[in-house]
Each structure stands twice: as C-alpha cells, then as structure tokens.
Amino acid sequence: MYLSPALLVPLFALALARPQDAAPAAAGSKKNVYLASCTSRSLYIADTASAVVYYNGPVSGSSPADVGVVSEPARDWEGQTRRVTLSAGRFTSSIAASADALLKSQIAGIAKLGDEDLVCFVDGTSTFRFREGLLGLGETTCKADYWCASTDVGT
Known part of the structure; x- marks a missing residue:
C-alpha cells in the first residue's frame, strides 16, 4: 500500500499530538485506541485516511504511543474488519x-x-491534531469515530 508523505506522521509529531476532546471514560482504561477519520493538509495537498491512534494508558496529558494508517483514502469502519x-x-x-x-x-x-480484548464505543467528538514537516506547515486532523477501551481491569 502506498502512503503519501502528507499522511505519514513523523515520530516527533507524536509528541505534539494531544486529544482536544477525548472521551472522559478513557482515562480509566489500561489501553485506549481511537478509530479515526483523518484529513491531512499541506501547502499543496489534501488527503484523507482512516487511522488508529493508540495510547498505552490514560489519554489525559499524554502523547499517543503510536498512530497507524489503516486505509488511504479514508473508508468507513462500519461493517468491516480493519487491521494495522x-x-x-x-x-x-x-x-x-x-x-x-x-x-x-x-x-x-x-x-x-x-x-x-477491547470493546469499542461510538465517539464522534474526540479530535487529534498532528503538525508535520520541519516548520510545521503540514497538519493532520483526526476525528475519532470510535473509542476502544481495554477490558483488562488488572494492573
């Protein structure tokens, strides 16, 4: 699968990514995964993708541990099994x-x-922003369609 440079999130950009309106219950989950629809914009390009935004622990005040592009262009999550x-x-x-x-x-x-195992809930409001490029001229904005929380309550 070809991934355009506009949608590849550099590792240093992960440090800038913070949920702007994350699901409040997410803070209590051992692992938090957001199934998101993303739009990347740079000076000349606008692309869409479906992506997974993964937090290893509470979301509040932390950066995602990883971001994985599932499909480009963006596709519906409903009725499909997606892997990354x-x-x-x-x-x-x-x-x-x-x-x-x-x-x-x-x-x-x-x-x-x-x-x-995780269970997924409808989200629709949590958003994430990633700045890209040397001067931060590119930007990817992701809106979480679904939030998946760990069912493991152990430590």
Whole structure:
C-alpha cells in the first residue's frame, strides 16, 4: 500500500499530538485506541485516511504511543474488519454495520490489540491534531469515530 508523505506522521509529531476532546471514560482504561477519520493538509495537498491512534494508558496529558494508517483514502469502519500493526502488536477492529446509527457512548463493536480484548464505543467528538514537516506547515486532523477501551481491569 502506498502512503503519501502528507499522511505519514513523523515520530516527533507524536509528541505534539494531544486529544482536544477525548472521551472522559478513557482515562480509566489500561489501553485506549481511537478509530479515526483523518484529513491531512499541506501547502499543496489534501488527503484523507482512516487511522488508529493508540495510547498505552490514560489519554489525559499524554502523547499517543503510536498512530497507524489503516486505509488511504479514508473508508468507513462500519461493517468491516480493519487491521494495522502498532508498536504494541497487531490491532484488529470489527465495528457493527449499523454502528453509525448508534448514539455516543453506545457499544459499537470489538477489537483486539495483540492478545488483549477491547470493546469499542461510538465517539464522534474526540479530535487529534498532528503538525508535520520541519516548520510545521503540514497538519493532520483526526476525528475519532470510535473509542476502544481495554477490558483488562488488572494492573
């Protein structure tokens, strides 16, 4: 799969990425994964992608541990199984075909990160911004369609 330079998020940009309006319950989850629709804009290009934004622990005040592009251009999450390899392992999500009709915070599907099970909820409001390039002239904005939380309550 070809990934355009406009959608590749440099590692240093991850330090700048903070959720602007993350799901409040996410802070209590051991792992937090957002299934997002992203738009990248630079001086001459605008592209879309479906991406996974992964936090290894609470979201509040932290940077994502990894971001993985699932498809370019962006595709619907509903009714599909999507896969991407993250630093924490293989991530797979299965969102119900009718999930786009659900209300915020309702269960929309399931996911797996490595051997860990997650449950996915409708989000629709959490946003993430990544600055790109030497002068920060490029920008990728992602809106979380779904938030997946770890079902593991152990430490």
